[in-house]
Amino acid sequence: MKGLPIAITILLLAAAMRPAAAAWVEPERPLPLTADALAAAEGQAGGWVARGDGIAHTGAAAEPALLLVGDENWSRYTVETRVRFDEPTTGARAGLVFQARDAARYVYFTLERRHGGFFAVLGFQDAAAIERYRGESPLIEEVFTGDVSRHKELDAGEWHTLRADVEGAEVVCYLDGEPAARYWFMGTPPPFDHFGQVWPADPTHGRVGVIAAGCAARFEDLSVSPLKGESPLPTPLRGRRDAQGRLLPLRSYDETMRMLNDWMVTSAEVVDPSPAPASLRHLPPYLLTNWLSTDNRFWLLGGEYGFNHSISILGAVQYYYYSGDERVLQFARDLADWHIENRVPADAKVPHLIQSVVNWQEDGTWEGMEWGLEMDKSAYMGYALLRLYAASGDERYLNGARDLASVLRKYQSEEGNWPFRINALTGEIKEAYSCSQLWYVHFFDKLYEIDGKEEDRERSRKALQWLLDGPVKDNRWFGVYGDVLIGAESHDQWVPIETAIYLIDHRDEIVGAVRIAEDILDYLKRTLIVDYGFHPDVPGLLEQGSFSVVETIQEFRIAELYAKLYEATGREDYKQAAIAAANSTTWCQVSDGKMRQGLWYLAIDSPLVLSYNYQLCRIMGSIPETAPRDQNHLLHNTSDLTRIAYRDDGVSYATLGPGEETLVVRARPRQVTAGGEPLNRLRSWGFDEDGWWYDEQTGQLRIRHTAPAIEIVLEQ
Numbered sequence: 235m236k237g238l239p240i241a242i243t244i245l246l247l248a249a250a251m252r253p254a255a256a257a258w259v260e261p262e263r264p265l266p267l268t269a270d271a272l273a274a275a276e277g278q279a280g281g282w283v284a285r286g287d288g289i290a291h292t293g294a295a296a297e298p299a300l301l302l303v304g305d306e307n308w309s310r311y312t313v314e315t316r317v318r319f320d321e322p323t324t325g326a327r328a329g330l331v332f333q334a335r336d337a338a339r340y341v342y343f344t345l346e347r348r349h350g351g352f353f354a355v356l357g358f359q360d361a362a363a364i365e366r367y368r369g370e371s372p373l374i375e376e377v378f379t380g381d382v383s384r385h386k387e388l389d390a391g392e393w394h395t396l397r398a399d400v401e402g403a404e405v406v407c408y409l410d411g412e413p414a415a416r417y418w419f420m421g422t423p424p425p426f427d428h429f430g431q432v433w434p435a436d437p438t439h440g441r442v443g444v445i446a447a448g449c450a451a452r453f454e455d456l457s458v459s460p461l462k463g464e465s466p467l468p469t470p471l472r473g474r475r476d477a478q479g480r481l482l483p484l485r486s487y488d489e490t491m492r493m494l495n496d497w498m499v500t501s502a503e504v505v506d507p508s509p510a511p512a513s514l515r516h517l518p519p520y521l522l523t524n525w526l527s528t529d530n531r532f533w534l535l536g537g538e539y540g541f542n543h544s545i546s547i548l549g550a551v552q553y554y555y556y557s558g559d560e561r562v563l564q565f566a567r568d569l570a571d572w573h574i575e576n577r578v579p580a581d582a583k584v585p586h587l588i589q590s591v592v593n594w595q596e597d598g599t600w601e602g603m604e605w606g607l608e609m610d611k612s613a614y615m616g617y618a619l620l621r622l623y624a625a626s627g628d629e630r631y632l633n634g635a636r637d638l639a640s641v642l643r644k645y646q647s648e649e650g651n652w653p654f655r656i657n658a659l660t661g662e663i664k665e666a667y668s669c670s671q672l673w674y675v676h677f678f679d680k681l682y683e684i685d686g687k688e689e690d691r692e693r694s695r696k697a698l699q700w701l702l703d704g705p706v707k708d709n710r711w712f713g714v715y716g717d718v719l720i721g722a723e724s725h726d727q728w729v730p731i732e733t734a735i736y737l738i739d740h741r742d743e744i745v746g747a748v749r750i751a752e753d754i755l756d757y758l759k760r761t762l763i764v765d766y767g768f769h770p771d772v773p774g775l776l777e778q779g780s781f782s783v784v785e786t787i788q789e790f791r792i793a794e795l796y797a798k799l800y801e802a803t804g805r806e807d808y809k810q811a812a813i814a815a816a817n818s819t820t821w822c823q824v825s826d827g828k829m830r831q832g833l834w835y836l837a838i839d840s841p842l843v844l845s846y847n848y849q850l851c852r853i854m855g856s857i858p859e860t861a862p863r864d865q866n867h868l869l870h871n872t873s874d875l876t877r878i879a880y881r882d883d884g885v886s887y888a889t890l891g892p893g894e895e896t897l898v899v900r901a902r903p904r905q906v907t908a909g910g911e912p913l914n915r916l917r918s919w920g921f922d923e924d925g926w927w928y929d930e931q932t933g934q935l936r937i938r939h940t941a942p943a944i945e946i947v948l949e950q
Contacts, residue, residue: 257309258309258310258401258402259305259307259308259309259310259439260308260309260310260311260460260461261304261305261308261311261458261459261460262460263459263460264457264458264459264460265304265457265458265459266455266456266457267303267304267442267456267457267458268287275301275302275303275443276301276302276303276441277299277300277301277302280293280299281293281295281299281446282299282301285452286454287454287455288316288452288453288454288455288456289301289444289452289453289456290450290451290452290453291328291444291446291449291450291451291452291453292450293446293450294448294449294450295447295448296325296447296448297447298327298445298446298447299445299446299447300331300334300337300340300443300444300445301443301444301445302331302334302337302441302442302443303441303442303443304441304442304443304458305441306335306439306440306441307439308439308440308441308442308458309333309400309401309402309438309439310400310401310402310460310461310465311332311400311442311458311459311460311461312397312398312399312400312458312459312460312461312462312463313330313332313397313398313400313442313456313457313458314330314395314396314397314398314455314456314457315329315330315395315396315444315453315454315455315456315457316393316394316395316396316453316454316455317329317345317393317394317396317444317451317452317453318390318391318392318393318394318451318452319345319347319390319391319449319450319451320391320449320450320451320452321449321450322347322390322448322449322451323347323448323449324347324348324349325347325348325447325448325449326346326347326390326447326448326449326451327344327345327346327347327355327445327446327447327448327449328344328345328444328445328446328447328449328451328453329342329343329344329345329396329444329445330342330343330344330396330398330442330443330444330445331442331443331444331445332398332400332405332440332441332442332443333400333403333437333438333439333440334440334441334442334443335437335440338359338361339359339360339361339437340358340359340437340440341356341357341358341359341400341405341419341437342355342356342357342358342359342377342445343355343356343396343398343405343407343414343415344357344396344445345385345388345390345394345396345409347390347449348504348506348529348530349504349505349506349530350384350386350503350504350505350530351384351385351386351388351504352384352385352386352388352390353382353383353384353385353529353826354382354383354385354396354407354409354414354415354825355379355381355382355415355529356379356380356381356382356398356405356407356414356415356416356417357377357378357379357380357529358377358378358380358419358433358437359377359378360377360378360433360437362433362434363378363421363432363433364377364378378419378433378838379527379528379529379838380405380415380417380419380528380837381407381415381416381417381528381824381825382415382528382529382530382824382825382826383409383414383415383824383825383826384504384826385409385414393454394409394410395408395409395410395411395455396408396409397411399461399462399463399467400461401461401465401466401467402436402438402439403418403419403420403436403437403438404417404418404419404466404467404469404471404472405417405418405419405467405469406463406467406468406469413825414825415825416467416468416469416470416825417469417470417837418467418469418470418471418472419436419437420436420471420834421433421434421435421436421834422436422834423833423834423835424764424766424774426764426766426776426782427782427783427784427834427835428781428782428783429783429834429835429836430835432834432835442458444456470484470768470821470822470833470837471768471769471821471833472769473769473817473818473821480810480813480814481769481771481772481814481817481818482817483816483817483820483821484820484821484823485820485823486862487816487820487850487853487854487860487861488854488861488862488865488867490820490823490846490850491553491556491846491847491850492557493823493826493827494823494827494828494829494844494846494847495553495557495559495561495562495844495847496827497826497827497828498520498562498565498827498828498842498844499561499562499564499565501518501519501520501530501828501842502518502519504530504826505519505526505530505531505532506530506531507519507522509531509532509535510522510532510535510594511594511595511596511597511598512598513597513598514594514598518568519532519842520546520565520568520569520842521568521569521572522535522536522594523535523536523537523842524536524537524538524539524542524841524842524843525537525831525839525840525841525842526828526839526840526842527838527839527840528824528830528837528838528839528840530826533838533839535593535594536591536592536593536594536600537591537592538590538591538715538716538717539573539588539589539590539591539592540573540588540589540590540591540607540608540611540612540614540615540716541590541611541614541715541716542841542842542843543569543570543572543573543615543618544611544614544615544617544618544673545614545618545843545844545845546565546566546569546842546843546844546845547566547569547570547615547618547619547621547622548617548618548621548844548845548848549843549844549845549846549847549848550562550563550565550566550622550844550847551563551566551618551621551622551624551625551874552844552847552848552851553844553847554625554878555625555851555868555871555875555878556847556851556867556868556869557867557880558878558879558880562844563622563625563626565844566618566622566625566626567622567626567628570618570619570622570631570634573588573589573615573634574630574631574634576588576589577589577634577637578607578658578659582658582659583658583659583660583661584607584641584656584657584658584659584661585637585641585658586612586634586637586638586640586641587607587609587612587638587641587656587658588607588611588612588615588638589602589607590602590603590607590608590611590716591603591716603716605655605657605664605665605720606655606656606657606658606659606662606664607655607656607657607658608654608655608668608670608716609642609645609652609653609654609655609656610652610654610668610670610671610673610674610714611673612638612641612642613638613642613652613673613674613676613677614673614677615638616634616635616638616639616642616677616681617635617673617676617677617680619631619632619634619635619638620632620635620677620680620681620684620874621680621874623635623684624874624875624876624890625874625875625876627876632684635677635681636681636685638677639677639678639681639690642674642677643689643693646674646693646696646697649696649700650671650693650696650697650698650699650700651668651671651697651700651704652668652671652674652697653665653666653667653668654666654667654668654670654713655720664720665713665720665721667710667712667713668712668713668714669701669704669705669710669711669712669713669714669726669729669730670713670714670726670729671697671698671700671701671729672697672698672701672729672732672733672736674693674694674697675694675697675698675701675736676694676736677694678690678691678693678694678697679691679694680874682694683873683874683890683891684890698736701733702750705729705730705733706733706750706753706754709725709757709761710723711725711726711727711729711730711757712724712725712726712779713726714726714728714729714778715778717781718778718780722780723779724778724779724780724781725761725762725778725779726778726779727758727762727775727776727777727778727788727791727792728788728791730754730757730758731754731758731791731792731794731795733754734750734751734754734755734795734798735751735794735795735798735852737750737751738751738798738799738801738802739798739872741802742921748799748802748803751795751798751799751802752799755795755799758775758792761779762775762776762778762779763775763776763792764776764782764784767784767789767815767818768784768789768818768819768821768822768832768833769818769821771814772814772815772817772818773792773811773815774788774789775788775789775791775792775815776788783832783835783836784832784833785831785832785836785841786819786822786829786830786831786832786841786846787831787841787843787845787846787849789815789818789819790815790816790819790845790846790849790850790853791849792811792815793811793812793813793815793816793819793849793853794812794849794852794853794856795812796808796809796811796812796815797809797812797816797852797853797856797857798852798856800812800856800857801855801856801857809857812853812856812857813857813860816850816853816860822837824840828840828842829841829846851869851870852869852870854867854869854898855869855870855896858898858929858932858933858934859932861898861932861933861934862898863898863900863932863933864900865898865900866880866881866882866884866885866897866898866899866900866948867880867897867898868885868887868895868896868897869896869897869898870894870895870896871889871893871894871895871896872893872894872895873889873890873891873892873893873894873942874889874890875887875888875889875890876888876889876890876942882900882948883947883948883950884945884946884947884948885897885899885944885946886943886944886945886946887944888942888943888944889939889942889944890942891942892939892940892942893938893939893942894936894937894938894939895936895937895944896934896935896936897934897935897936897937897946898932898933898934898935899928899933899935899946899948900933900948901933901948901949901950902928902930902948902949903915903926903928903935903946903947903948903949904947904948904949905945905946905947906926906935906937906944906945906946906947907944907945908924908937908939908940908941908942908943908944909939909940909941909942909943910941910943910945911941913925913926913937913939914926915927915928919936923938924938924939924940925937925938926938
């Protein structure tokens with residue numbers, strides 16, 4: 235395809251993913267499956283009886299009972315039914331079956347009564363696939379869940395219509411006429427993928443029918459017909475495209491964030507705590523694990539708490555700035571409080587450090603790693619605590635950060651860097667080298683802003699200079715993750731991208747900052763960027779050299795780097811690359827709001843992190859047309875906010891000190907004041923003059939101020 239226009243290339247790639255029309259086998263006409271037709275159906279397990287205008291399952295055994303009809307070669311069709319439960323209890327499920335090869339291998343779309351109410355669940359029963367996953371997690375269930383949505387207020391005693399549009403291994407499902415689940419059960423990932431083939435064969439054809447388990451249920455109006463929905467179906471691995479062939483998002487970035495944060499703050503309602511040790515079941519899910527399965531079950535207990543909790547606190551604070559939703563601050567407090575309560579004791583050789591990796595034990599205790607703790611995660615957490623302190627006003631977080639600083643100051647080398655891993659009880663350095671120094675830059679920068687100690691600002695500058703003289707030049711970007719053995723050199727993308735973004739944000743202070751950021755992008759292209767990410771025409775970013783998978787957290791990372799480069803250079807190719815990567819990643823969101831770790835093998839689990847918030851805010855701040863035009867939101871700030879309140883006619887907030895903010899607002903500002911005094915409207919945006927600048931086309935508002943209290947009044 236070399237030399238073809240990009241739009242043509244995209245369309246050819248999309249077409250290549252689709253079977254030829256002649257390959258589809260579908261019913262010749264609508265075929266209602268009445269009680270008479272079902273009487274001749276093949277049943278798996280008992281309890282099926284004809285009743286009235288439909289059929290009923292009268293048993294309550296936990297073992298699924300299937301009733302299969304139709305042509306085993308059917309590959310494209312719409313199947314639907316109405317279903318009603320009789321007094322369902324937890325574990326009850328009933329709904330549709332399709333692409334069924336036999337009673338042990340089929341795709342299903344069911345309503346299920348679980349912890350937290352009723353859910354619409356789209357999954358794949360395949361013994362070979364489940365056996366693979368069991369090797370990774372003993373907590374996994376019997377099926378692969380592709381998608382799930384919660385329906386908290388559903389009345390199971392009423393009739394509900396289930397519909398599945400099926401095209402090969404792709405499925406889009408509806409509950410009572412509204413989209414409820416979608417997935418493409420493609421088992422073959424791109425060649426780079428660490429895990430390889432997920433299952434031996436995709437569910438591309440088969441019979442249809444109904445399924446029930448753990449309940450009595452009635453079915454009416456079961457029918458199968460030629461495909462009613464759009465073709466090709468808009469599933470996560472395919473997406474939806476505009477007239478030019480460009481990939482569109484599953485939903486807006488604003489809606490993506492809203493659903494994710496709503497799910498996170500209510501996650502205790504939907505996650506059954508019973509697999510956890512009894513003494514821990516009172517904890518919210520995000521304190522028990524970093525990972526859940528797609529259908530809200532524990533994947534593993536514990537995880538890399540230092541890293542994942544730091545990015546989640548920062549993400550929660552960002553969403554508070556964005557929305558004013560104070561619920562996410564409680565989520566952040568839960569994480570911060572746990573780390574303060576479980577930090578290294580004050581009488582240890584190296585006190586106050588936060589825990590890097592936590593492995594929960596059956597008795598409710600936890601263990602770390604044999605190499606001790608990663609010092610950079612304490613800097614990351616210190617930075618997060620300072621930002622949470624500003625947003626909450628709780629001085630415990632400021633004091634916790636100061637305790638961390640009092641220890642970390644002792645370990646900075648003359649060159650400016652810190653060691654990677656340390657035994658906090660003995661003080662022994664277990665691993666010296668780490669590229670992960672930028673969090674010290676952020677931490678001591680922020681501490682200087684609050685406490686005003688010149689020595690902290692100097693520490694930050696020394697650490698930044700070490701990065702510029704070290705990995706920026708020699709590309710020794712390794713020494714970050716807790717799952718890498720001591721001495722192993724696994725190339726990283728998190729720290730180089732964060733470094734590049736820091737340089738772009740400080741391009742008015744650092745000579746050649748944008749050029750250095752572009753050099754870092756070149757490093758990523760040589761080492762960790764692959765041609766096929768989640769979609770064949772959208773490149774993907776691997777997590778690290780020793781773990782070659784594309785994950786949602788990392789794909790949003792490359793999107794935000796491209797977005798910041800577009801902001802700094804105005805290059806259209808950077809803008810389009812950012813939008814493509816971000817749009818691609820939105821298709822990984824589960825229908826209940828949480829984000830999958832990835833696709834293919836990694837589609838089965840979801841990381842309990844909120845880093846997506848600041849990633850999406852950075853993208854919307856740099857590419858304003860991706861932000862919601864009819865709403866008010868803060869997207870970027872240089873000084874932390876102590877409060878924020880949104881109104882239809884304006885926004886009010888206060889910062890710790892002088893700063894700059896980027897917002898999107900729904901109407902032209904009538905007045906912007908700082909400390910009660912009007913700010914001047916600027917004709918153009920520069921780097922030094924206080925005032926405000928507004929773009930009529932996108933609704934972007936930028937403010938620079940010295941006095942901390944800001945009041946924005948919009949025209950009506």
